Amino acid sequence: MLLRLEPRGQRSRLWTYASPLLALALTVVTAAVIFAMLGKDPLQSLYVFLISPLTSATGLPELFVKAAPLILIGVGLSLGFRANVWNIGAEGQYTLGAIFAGGLALSYPEAPAILLIPAMMLLGILGGMTWAAIPAYLRTRWNANEILTSLMLTYVAQLLLIYLVTGPWRDPDGYGFPQTALFSSSATPPILFEGTRVHLGVVVAFLAAIVGWIVLTRSVIGFQLRVLGQAPRAARFAGFSQERLVWLSLMVGGGLAGLAGMFEVAGPVGQLTPSISPGYGFTAIIVAFLGRLHPIGVIFGGLILALSYLGGEAAQIDLGMPNAVTGIFQGILLFFLLACDVLILYRLRGPRPLAGGA
Amino acid sequence: MKRRTFNKLLGAGLLAGSAPMIIGRAAAADPLGVGFIYVGPVEDFGWTHAHDVGRKALETEFGDQVKTSFVESVKEGPDSERVIAELASKGNKLVFTTSFGYMNPTIKVAERFPDVKFEHCTGYKRAENVSTYNIRFYEGRYVQGVIAGHLSKSGIVGYIGSVPIPEVVMGMNAFIIGMRTVNPKARMKIVWVNAWYDPGKEGDSAKALIDQGADIIAQHTDSGAPLQVAQQRGVLGFGQASDMSALAPKAQLTSSVDFWNPYYIQRVKDVIAGTWQSQDVWGGFKSGMLVMAPYANMPDDVAKAGKAAEAGITDGKIAVFKGPIKDQSGAEKVPAGTELDDKAIATMNWLADGVDGQIPS
Numbered sequence: 001m002l003l004r005l006e007p008r009g010q011r012s013r014l015w016t017y018a019s020p021l022l023a024l025a026l027t028v029v030t031a032a033v034i035f036a037m038l039g040k041d042p043l044q045s046l047y048v049f050l051i052s053p054l055t056s057a058t059g060l061p062e063l064f065v066k067a068a069p070l071i072l073i074g075v076g077l078s079l080g081f082r083a084n085v086w087n088i089g090a091e092g093q094y095t096l097g098a099i100f101a102g103g104l105a106l107s108y109p110e111a112p113a114i115l116l117i118p119a120m121m122l123l124g125i126l127g128g129m130t131w132a133a134i135p136a137y138l139r140t141r142w143n144a145n146e147i148l149t150s151l152m153l154t155y156v157a158q159l160l161l162i163y164l165v166t167g168p169w170r171d172p173d174g175y176g177f178p179q180t181a182l183f184s185s186s187a188t189p190p191i192l193f194e195g196t197r198v199h200l201g202v203v204v205a206f207l208a209a210i211v212g213w214i215v216l217t218r219s220v221i222g223f224q225l226r227v228l229g230q231a232p233r234a235a236r237f238a239g240f241s242q243e244r245l246v247w248l249s250l251m252v253g254g255g256l257a258g259l260a261g262m263f264e265v266a267g268p269v270g271q272l273t274p275s276i277s278p279g280y281g282f283t284a285i286i287v288a289f290l291g292r293l294h295p296i297g298v299i300f301g302g303l304i305l306a307l308s309y310l311g312g313e314a315a316q317i318d319l320g321m322p323n324a325v326t327g328i329f330q331g332i333l334l335f336f337l338l339a340c341d342v343l344i345l346y347r348l349r350g351p352r353p354l355a356g357g358a
Numbered sequence: 359m360k361r362r363t364f365n366k367l368l369g370a371g372l373l374a375g376s377a378p379m380i381i382g383r384a385a386a387a388d389p390l391g392v393g394f395i396y397v398g399p400v401e402d403f404g405w406t407h408a409h410d411v412g413r414k415a416l417e418t419e420f421g422d423q424v425k426t427s428f429v430e431s432v433k434e435g436p437d438s439e440r441v442i443a444e445l446a447s448k449g450n451k452l453v454f455t456t457s458f459g460y461m462n463p464t465i466k467v468a469e470r471f472p473d474v475k476f477e478h479c480t481g482y483k484r485a486e487n488v489s490t491y492n493i494r495f496y497e498g499r500y501v502q503g504v505i506a507g508h509l510s511k512s513g514i515v516g517y518i519g520s521v522p523i524p525e526v527v528m529g530m531n532a533f534i535i536g537m538r539t540v541n542p543k544a545r546m547k548i549v550w551v552n553a554w555y556d557p558g559k560e561g562d563s564a565k566a567l568i569d570q571g572a573d574i575i576a577q578h579t580d581s582g583a584p585l586q587v588a589q590q591r592g593v594l595g596f597g598q599a600s601d602m603s604a605l606a607p608k609a610q611l612t613s614s615v616d617f618w619n620p621y622y623i624q625r626v627k628d629v630i631a632g633t634w635q636s637q638d639v640w641g642g643f644k645s646g647m648l649v650m651a652p653y654a655n656m657p658d659d660v661a662k663a664g665k666a667a668e669a670g671i672t673d674g675k676i677a678v679f680k681g682p683i684k685d686q687s688g689a690e691k692v693p694a695g696t697e698l699d700d701k702a703i704a705t706m707n708w709l710a711d712g713v714d715g716q717i718p719s
Contacts, residue, residue: 058447062440069436162552166522166718175482176524176707177458197439268436274521275434275459313441316429317448323399323431 005346015343020292022343023336024304030332040319048318049329053310061196065268067299067306068205069094069260073284074291074298075205075212076256080249081293082216083225084232087250089135089150090257091281092157093128097258098265099161100127102272105187106169106180113186117200120187120262128258129251131157136250140243146250154281162274169272180272189267201263205302208256212295221248257281286334305330390452390630392416393445394428395438397457404555404580404599405616406430409456409479412618419623423630434459439466446471452629454622455479458523464488475634477625480525482704484636491621494642495525496532496703497671498614499576500678501650502596503536504667505611506544506574508660509594513541516567517548518560518577518584522717524706526578531710532678533576536667538712547572548715557583568593575609585609594655601651612664613651620646640700643672679703684711 028046035045053059073090080087087093101120108116134153138144162178171181189200216222228235228245235242265276287305291297312326394413398406413426427450432441438460445453446467454477455464461481468476468488476488484490506515515537519526530548537544547570549563561583564575568591575595577584582605588595589609597603597613621641628634641647650668653661670676681692685708692698698706709717 056447058440058443066437066440163718175705176522176527178521178523182462264436268439270462273434273459276436278433278435278437309437310440313429313432313444317393317427317445320427323429 003348003350005342006349008345008347012344012347015340016292019340019343020290020297020337023333023340026336026340027329027333030336031329034325034328035321038321040321045315045319045321049311049315049325050307052314052318053307058196059310061193061198063303063306063310064202065197065199066309067302068202069264069280070284070287070305071205071299071302072201072208072260072263073253073257073280074287074302075209075295076253077284078288078291078293078295078298079212079216079222079225080253081229081288083228083245083249085246085249085253086147087132087135087150087253088147088285089131089152089154089281090253090284091277091279092150092154093131093254093257094261094264094277094281095154095157095161096127096131097124097261098127098272098276099157099164099261100124100130100258101262102180102183102265103169105183105266106272109184109187111186113188113190116186117189117266120266121204121259124258124260124262125255126258128254128256128261130254131258132250132254136247139250140246146246150250158274161272161276165272165274171271178274182271183266187266188270189263197268199263199267201260201267204259204263206299208259209295209299212298216295225249257284286330290334290337304333308333389423389425390420390626391448391450392424392426392626393448393450393453394426395432395441395445395453395455395457395460396428396430397432397434397459398555399431400428402555402580403582403602406456408599408616409454409618412622413454415619416622416626420626420630424626439463442467442476443470446474446476451475452477452626452634475629484638486636489625489635489637489639491639491641492525493616493647494640495614495616495648496528496678497642498648498650499529499532500536500671500676501664501667502576502612502614503533503538504540505653505656505660505664506533506576507537507540508663509611509656510537510541510544510574512571512573513544514571515544515546515574515576516564516570516572517546518563518567518575518579519548519550520554520579521552522550524704527709527717528679528703528706529578530713531683531706534710534712535678535683540663544712546713546715548713550718551579553579555580557581560584561587564588564595565591582606597651603651603654608655610651611655612653615649615651617647617649640704643668644674685709686711686713 032042032046036042077087077090101124104120104123131153135146135149138149139146165180166178169180171179192198224240224245265272269276287298287301290301308326308329315321315325316323396406400406400410416424416426429441432438434457442455442463452475456479458480461478461483464476464478465483465485468485472487478488478490480492481490517530534546547567551559551563560579560581564584564587573593575584575588577598580599582602585595585597585602585606589606594611595609597610599616601613601615603610653664677697679698681696682694683692685691
């Protein structure tokens with residue numbers, strides 16, 4: 001064998017940061033090859049896919065609008081994942097946040113925005129927390145696996161939403177379609193830049209990431225979360241309450257997912273319908289790992305994934321490529337990211353050492 | 359690295375150099391940009407496929423005069439507004455938004471692009487630059503009902519409903535009304551799948567309905583699974599949105615086929631001629647937007663009765679929702695001698711006498 005892997009013994013600082021960049025570069029090269037195989041000019045295709053969404057007048061703001069819910073949910077999930085608390089049900093917590101906040105918006109359409117918006121944010125958080133409390137209770141009380149319980153509650157949440165919009169909350173002037181009335185203007189989060197869709201939730205998402213970073217690196221709770229994830233036995237010897245940390249992880253993850261749900265239905269969607277999420281809760285899991293479970297990394301993960309969606313749409317419109325290009329790009333990216341992570345713990349050895357690898 | 363930068367510069371230079379040429383050519387033979395946004399993949403062989411057939415018909419009909427583009431599998435919800443705006447901002451002057459959930463986003467984007475024309479399929483909100491269009495699917499359901507009335511031995515039809523909206527409800531009612539013109543004792547059993555496309559659930563629903571005595575299966579969902587189950591169990595059924603006879607050649611009697619081509623061609627002509635105006639089109643057999651797939655697996659006299667119903671609706675001799683019509687409770691919904699108007703049909707939220715089951719609420 002020409003190349004072999006040799007354990008480093010400790011994590012390489014250099015490769016912790018270089019590995020995602022290498023993965024990104026390999027993804028771009030592979031994508032170019034695939035574009036060429038589809039009979040397209042690879043350079044032009046890469047330009048359309050990765051650059052053109054950022055250069056149009058609406059592209060950059062739309063990138064942030066698309067990334068905001070992914071970042072918001074991803075930050076919450078990454079804290080929990082650090083502690084080995086696997087909340088897979090952010091999609092359901094997002095839905096409950098949307099339902100709680102949407103219910104308030106429909107009940108008090110005339111309330112002034114200065115009161116209504118903060119109240120909707122609180123209720124969104126509360127809705128997500130309520131839904132996450134069920135797996136938290138089942139895990140701490142009965143030791144039920146939170147992966148299963150949180151995931152299955154996602155489907156319950158979706159059915160609850162369908163029940164509400166086809167039944168009690170249906171818009172009486174909506175021709176019988178399953179949807180609520182449009183929210184009033186005072187229930188719509190303020191737009192930050194005239195002529196774009198960039199709303200308050202985008203700023204909140206970035207703030208959440210910064211706060212998450214400070215909590216994780218500078219607080220005792222953050223330290224406890226990290227220890228619980230890396231060395232559960234050590235955490236127990238140190239007297240950290242595992243129960244408390246499980247609850248904390250699920251409450252933070254659920255609360256932020258609920259808040260994301262509130263901002264999406266109040267902002268870009270503007271009403272409750274059966275389809276309020278294009279799978280944000282699940283995509284955010286990828287975002288969390290793309291960002292190495294680091295709140296600041298999650299920002300980059302969210303932006304890159306959002307770019308892949310926008311780029312996929314541009315590739316369809318400008319180049320006539322199939323929608324599958326988006327999924328393929330995301331799949332390749334994730335594959336290389338996981339593959340390149342090997343370099344953090346191992347170094348490549350061979351007759352000709354790889355430049356930069358040693 | 360250096361070489362790539364060089365290539366980029368070269369590319370930028372070429373682009374800059376050729377820009378006046380492109381503009382010059384554009385002025386000479388300006389192709390009309392026509393954009394489409396689809397809720398499913400173009401290969402779904404149901405709803406989205408039918409729309410994409412219409413898009414391709416535009417390219418065949420107009421050649422260099424149009425340039426079409428589309429974005430597929432765009433979920434209803436927060437993403438659709440971005441995609442519609444993208445289509446509008448990339449030079450398309452006519453944009454077709456082909457799912458009900460795109461209604462509010464279409465209206466919002468249309469405000470931002472007043473010189474772009476929008477066509478929203480199945481919605482009810484219009485604007486100066488937003489038209490709506492749809493097919494009177496219920497006319498086909500009535501014809502299916504007439505055929506079922508002749509063929510069903512048990513007198514029970516099993517109907518698979520997608521989501522409880524007026525379009526689906528009016529289809530159920532049209533079917534049982536048509537069926538009862540032949541067999542006044544006919545009954546309909548219904549199942550709601552709460553999805554437009556879910557082959558597993560659709561197939562299971564078909565099995566359950568057959569177990570309850572149905573010997574004809576009708577569906578308002580998009581997969582071929584119910585027809586395939588029907589064929590396995592030796593009963594008959596109707597296809598949906600496109601001709602599904604290839605999937606179940608021994609079971610499909612006929613199918614209501616969505617045919618958007620004539621509408622799409624007309625609207626592009628209108629834009630090119632400068633005569634496009636906001637309108638609400640709800641076309642049935644007469645408009646050519648709804649056609650029945652070839653009749654099969656039935657005796658000639660039944661096919662004749664089906665054809666007669668088709669012809670009657672086309673020339674206006676048959677009105678599907680003409681009284682007397684009773685609802686499930688026996689209360690008279692449409693008095694004898696009157697017909698429902700389009701608004702009453704479009705908002706229908708009651709089930710006719712003979713239907714067993716409920717609209718979830």
